[in-house]
Amino acid sequence: MKRYLQAIIGLAIGIGLLWFLFRDTNPAEIRDALRGVSPVWLFVSLAFIVLGFFTRVQRWSYIVRTDKFVSFRHMFSATQIGFMANFVLPARLGEVVRAVVLGKLAGLPFSKAFAMVALDRVTDLFGLAAVIFITIFSYRPEGTVVIPASVFGTELRFSAEVVQSIEVKMLFVLVAMVAVLVLLYVNQKLVLRISDACMGVVSKRLAVRVRGILQNFADGLHVFRSASDMAKAIAFSLLTWGTFVLTMVSAMHAFHMVFPWYMPFVMEVLLAVFISLPGPPGFLGQFQYPIVIALMMLVPGMTISTALTFSIVIYVLNLVPVIVAGTYCLIREKFTFVELTRESSQLQSEIETIRREMPSD
Numbered sequence: 001m002k003r004y005l006q007a008i009i010g011l012a013i014g015i016g017l018l019w020f021l022f023r024d025t026n027p028a029e030i031r032d033a034l035r036g037v038s039p040v041w042l043f044v045s046l047a048f049i050v051l052g053f054f055t056r057v058q059r060w061s062y063i064v065r066t067d068k069f070v071s072f073r074h075m076f077s078a079t080q081i082g083f084m085a086n087f088v089l090p091a092r093l094g095e096v097v098r099a100v101v102l103g104k105l106a107g108l109p110f111s112k113a114f115a116m117v118a119l120d121r122v123t124d125l126f127g128l129a130a131v132i133f134i135t136i137f138s139y140r141p142e143g144t145v146v147i148p149a150s151v152f153g154t155e156l157r158f159s160a161e162v163v164q165s166i167e168v169k170m171l172f173v174l175v176a177m178v179a180v181l182v183l184l185y186v187n188q189k190l191v192l193r194i195s196d197a198c199m200g201v202v203s204k205r206l207a208v209r210v211r212g213i214l215q216n217f218a219d220g221l222h223v224f225r226s227a228s229d230m231a232k233a234i235a236f237s238l239l240t241w242g243t244f245v246l247t248m249v250s251a252m253h254a255f256h257m258v259f260p261w262y263m264p265f266v267m268e269v270l271l272a273v274f275i276s277l278p279g280p281p282g283f284l285g286q287f288q289y290p291i292v293i294a295l296m297m298l299v300p301g302m303t304i305s306t307a308l309t310f311s312i313v314i315y316v317l318n319l320v321p322v323i324v325a326g327t328y329c330l331i332r333e334k335f336t337f338v339e340l341t342r343e344s345s346q347l348q349s350e351i352e353t354i355r356r357e358m359p360s361d
Contacts, residue, residue, distance in 0.1 A: 029305035033255065034313075041254035042317065045247050049321055052243035053080065059236035060120045062229045070106040077329040078102035081340070082117075084326025087282050087319060089341060095121075096344040105333060122181070126234045127241030128272055129174050135269045136167040138262035147293055184214065185230070244268055251314050255306070259299050267294040287315050 057076045064070045082098025089097075099114040106113070141163050147156040183191045195214055199207035248264035270290035275283055288311040295307040330337055 026303075026305045029303055030309050033306045033309040036256060037313070038254045038256070041250050042313075045250035045254060045314075046317055046321065048243045048247040048250060049318060052240055052247070053321075053325065055236050055240040055243060059123060059233050059240060060116070062233040062236075063116050063119050063123070064102070064106070068106070068108075070102070070108075074102065074105040077105060077333050080322070080325040080329045081333075081335070083322050084330075085337075085341070085344070087322055093341070093344055097340055100340060100344050101333070101335065104335075123233045123237050124240075125177070125237075127237035127239075129178060130238055131241050131245065131265055131268050131272075132170060132174055135262065135265040136171050139167075139266050140164065145297060147297060180214075185227075241268070247317075248314070251310065251317065255310050255313075257295075257299055257302075257310075263294065263298050266298065267291060270294055282319070283315075287318075288312065 053076070057072065057079050060075055060079065061070075061072065064075055078098050078101040081101050082094040084094070085097040086092060086094030095117055096114070099110060099117045102108060102116070103110045103113040108116075141160045143160060145158040145160070145163055180191065192211055192214060195210050196207050199210045245264045245268055248267055252259055252263070267290065270293060271287070274286050274290040277286070280286065288308065291311040291314065292304070292307045295302050295310065296304065299307075
């Protein structure tokens with residue numbers, strides 16, 4: 001009952017966010033924007049979305065196949081059913097669904113399947129890091145960055161210095177994260193010694209907990225059979241994020257937009273930030289806001305009506321193939337979505353209980 005209530009509240013919030021965005025739109029401008037869309041470029045955008053399905057599974061294959069052979073079909077089914085669940089269920093339950101499906105299809109215990117899902121998210125960070133690096137070094141505003149009142153109800157202004165300061169801090173955090181991951185793979189003992197020394201100054205219990213987290217990451221990274229497999233996983237992570245960027249580029253061409261070359265990178269970074277936050281099922285509003293913000297900031301003469309139309313079109317363009325592929329995989333593998341959701345919800349509750357019961361400092 002609690003999860004149903006969360007879903008209803010989340011859905012209401014998402015609808016409210018969309019209503020707030022659409023409050024000042026001009027129906028005639030929306031109609032004109034839709035009429036002018038190029039179907040050829042939309043098809044190209046859709047093709048990149050579908051290509052991303054396969055590059056994402058190929059990236060995961062270098063993790064999943066390390067223990068025993070698992071077919072591409074089973075990994076694809078687990079991924080697509082999990083993504084569909086992420087779009088229709090609250091609390092990111094799709095990641096648990098993905099692990100449950102993989103475990104059932106490949107004969108793996110849930111703990112191992114869930115660890116493989118978690119490690120896939122780690123390799124995904126390398127692609128995101130590359131997009132953020134490009135954004136930081138390409139988007140260098142010289143004047144004040146303005147988000148019009150039509151987006152949040154009040155005009156927001158950020159000086160170039162503030163934006164650049166945020167970018168520098170993001171860069172520092174990214175470099176630190178990547179450095180720690182690389183060091184964990186190359187010299188695990190050194191990283192653990194440094195962690196024990198630094199965290200021990202604050203608290204011995206904190207040092208033990210951080211060491212455990214780093215140890216889990218190190219064990220996960222060493223799931224790869226070789227440095228070559230890790231390099232391939234990272235390469236496919238970069239390729240997957242490349243399909244995301246090209247999806248946006250193609251969609252903007254479909255709307256005949258004139259935009260700076262770094263525009264899709266800025267948009268993807270904002271999307272990653274917004275979607276990482278807890279939000280409503282289907283990312284309603286949560287998906288549209290970052291796209292509208294990027295368009296209103298960086299595309300000269302952009303109207304709120306056109307920006308919103310674009311955000312809805314790109315949302316539907318992403319949603320439909322995910323639902324179609326996920327439904328097809330459910331039917332092909334003979335699963336019922338209700339049973340998977342119920343089992344995954346129970347497992348997630350157990351995971352949350354374990355986390356709550358962990359000793360805190």
